[in-house]
Amino acid sequence: MAKSSEESPSRRTFMMVVIGLISTVIGIALAVPILGVVLNPLFRKRDIVWTKLGKISDLNLKPLDPKFVPVYFRVKEGWSVNTLPRQVVVVKQVNGDLLFFSNQCTHLGCPLHWIPARQKFLCPCHGGMFNITGQVVGGPPPRPLYQWVHKFGKDKDTVYIQNKFKDNPKDRGI
Amino acid sequence: MFKQIQNWFDERIGLTKVIEEFNGERIPRRGGWAYTLGSVLAFLFTVQVVTGIFLLFYYVPYFPIARNATYFIKHHVIFGNILLGIHLWGAFTMIFIILIHMARVYFSGAYKKPREMQWIVGMVLFSVVVVLGLTGYMLVGNENSWWTINVLDNVASHTPFIGGFLRIIVKGGTETSVLTMQHIFAVHVWLLPIVVIMFIPIHLFLIRKTGHQGMALEYKNSKLSDDDEKKWQHPDGTVPFFPDQFYKDMIVALGVFAVVYILAVYVGAPIGPMYRPLALNFAPEADWYFLANEELLKYFPGHGLIIFSTFLVPSIGFAILFALPFIDRTKERSPFKRPAATVLGILFLLLLVYLTLIGGEPKAPATV
Ligand code: HEM
Numbered sequence: 001m002a003k004s005s006e007e008s009p010s011r012r013t014f015m016m017v018v019i020g021l022i023s024t025v026i027g028i029a030l031a032v033p034i035l036g037v038v039l040n041p042l043f044r045k046r047d048i049v050w051t052k053l054g055k056i057s058d059l060n061l062k063p064l065d066p067k068f069v070p071v072y073f074r075v076k077e078g079w080s081v082n083t084l085p086r087q088v089v090v091v092k093q094v095n096g097d098l099l100f101f102s103n104q105c106t107h108l109g110c111p112l113h114w115i116p117a118r119q120k121f122l123c124p125c126h127g128g129m130f131n132i133t134g135q136v137v138g139g140p141p142p143r144p145l146y147q148w149v150h151k152f153g154k155d156k157d158t159v160y161i162q163n164k165f166k167d168n169p170k171d172r173g174i
Numbered sequence: 175m176f177k178q179i180q181n182w183f184d185e186r187i188g189l190t191k192v193i194e195e196f197n198g199e200r201i202p203r204r205g206g207w208a209y210t211l212g213s214v215l216a217f218l219f220t221v222q223v224v225t226g227i228f229l230l231f232y233y234v235p236y237f238p239i240a241r242n243a244t245y246f247i248k249h250h251v252i253f254g255n256i257l258l259g260i261h262l263w264g265a266f267t268m269i270f271i272i273l274i275h276m277a278r279v280y281f282s283g284a285y286k287k288p289r290e291m292q293w294i295v296g297m298v299l300f301s302v303v304v305v306l307g308l309t310g311y312m313l314v315g316n317e318n319s320w321w322t323i324n325v326l327d328n329v330a331s332h333t334p335f336i337g338g339f340l341r342i343i344v345k346g347g348t349e350t351s352v353l354t355m356q357h358i359f360a361v362h363v364w365l366l367p368i369v370v371i372m373f374i375p376i377h378l379f380l381i382r383k384t385g386h387q388g389m390a391l392e393y394k395n396s397k398l399s400d401d402d403e404k405k406w407q408h409p410d411g412t413v414p415f416f417p418d419q420f421y422k423d424m425i426v427a428l429g430v431f432a433v434v435y436i437l438a439v440y441v442g443a444p445i446g447p448m449y450r451p452l453a454l455n456f457a458p459e460a461d462w463y464f465l466a467n468e469e470l471l472k473y474f475p476g477h478g479l480i481i482f483s484t485f486l487v488p489s490i491g492f493a494i495l496f497a498l499p500f501i502d503r504t505k506e507r508s509p510f511k512r513p514a515a516t517v518l519g520i521l522f523l524l525l526l527v528y529l530t531l532i533g534g535e536p537k538a539p540a541t542v
């Protein structure tokens with residue numbers, strides 16, 4: 001019969017080494033698939049789609065009067081196709097240019113309110129403030145409002161929006 | 175540095191003593207490999223919990239989605255196939271090894287006084303582990319899941335007196351629906367694992383209190399008679415649990431884990447098609463450990479007899495197994511000196527294997 005750990009110190013050391021090695025092997029073998037599963041989102045590509053916002057002529061835009069228009073992106077997520085409802089804030093500038101803002105504050109993403117009396121977008125969370133061109137005029141937000149990637153249809157009236165912001169290298173928000 | 179940390183804890187709670195106390199349990203020396211089975215079960219259960227938690231990062235217990243979520247884990251998540259595979263093959267291996275552990279305890283008479291409670295607690299663990307397997311099978315949301323839920327729920331409905339309530343409670347309603355799956359899910363990931371987590375420590379505590387009996391070959395040198403209970407508390411030789419027994423436990427754990435891993439990677443978990451309640455040509459199949467029971471269900475036709483196969487035979491068999499230490503009160507432990515128990519045990523195992531083998535074959539409907 002093999003010696004017990006009490007009879008032979010070297011046998012004890014040997015057992016300890018084997019126990020350590022096996023624990024390491026099993027630990028690593030389990031950690032690999034777990035890491036794969038946990039880190040998987042880092043390697044996933046976001047599904048980018050176009051969706052129709054509608055005709056500009058139907059919105060009755062007046063300068064300095066933002067319109068909140070909902071859009072519904074149909075994107076593939078995991079095992080299903082989901083609807084992402086999002087707000088597009090359409091603003092007509094005095095010179096006639098159109099801007100398509102996201103209603104998310106660029107500080108930490110709260111939903112902005114348009115306050116007509118003050119001609120400002122106010123953030124209800126930490127007091128961020130933006131003017132009608134999307135520039136920060138108060139509070140903590142670090143950058144101007146996000147603008148949706150958009151394009152016009154053949155009729156030069158219908159607008160399509162992509163679930164993606166311009167100048168947004170880190171893909172924040174959305 | 176290490177010494178200082180150790181001292182810090184020792185001054186406060188005497189940690190070294192606690193660890194030495196825990197590690198120093200005396201284990202009978204000769205049959206060490208046979209005593210690794212229990213630890214391997216504890217190890218496999220840990221693996222099930224860990225893999226299960228991470229499967230939950232993706233799984234959705236909602237009938238129309240569950241199967242696709244499982245498919246997504248297997249085919250689109252990095253190493254998801256391995257994780258899912260370990261969970262499935264780990265479960266199968268656990269059920270298989272629990273049967274071997276029970277057989278080892280049975281044939282060595284280790285359930286006898288003063289170890290009756292170990293056996294009872296063990297039976298609780300056994301029942302829970304089997305139900306964990308069955309509920310897991312239902313959660314995949316494939317065709318077999320759907321029909322298994324229906325079949326087992328109908329089996330439950332034949333329980334005398336409370337069958338009707340039982341069926342509705344388990345289903346979360348009168349029909350198989352999304353609520354059914356939600357209930358099964360809660361049972362599989364919360365209720366039953368917590369029962370196991372509570373009962374394993376009780377099992378181990380009891381074993382430490384009564385001492386580990388092991389097998390008759392540990393007591394060859396003892397002068398006491400076989401009828402003397404004291405004999406079975408003093409094996410000829412013992413070794414400390416750590417590192418001697420733990421070393422063997424780890425080697426067996428590694429071997430079992432390697433088998434589970436290889437099966438997980440190369441065979442994987444079959445997912446099968448989406449459930450179709452409308453299917454015209456689908457023959458449901460149970461998992462291998464349920465086939466013996468499945469076979470039983472084929473033998474009792476008609477209204478009067480159905481209760482035999484759904485309730486009486488399984489529950490009487492189960493009750494006998496549960497109460498084994500109180501039915502067999504002889505003092506003898508060696509399998510050779512109690513031939514009746516040994517032969518019965520072998521016959522029971524053979525019957526189980528036979529029923530399992532033929533249980534896989536579908537049977538033409540019986541004519542009454
Ligand atoms: C999750 C399931 C289980 C776990 C983790 C477990 C764990 C253990 C461990 C670690 C031991 C001590 C070492 C050994 O003999 O293997 C043990 C012994 C024992 N087990 Fe289990 N066991 C489980 C299920 C069962 C079942 C289903 C039964 C019987 C119905 C059972 C009955 C016993 C008995 C009577 C002993 C004492 C053996 C002796 O003193 O020699 N166990 N178990």
Ligand code: FES
Pocket residue numbers: 105106107108109110123124125126127128139140141
């Ligand atoms: S989120 Fe808008 S100010 Fe903080």
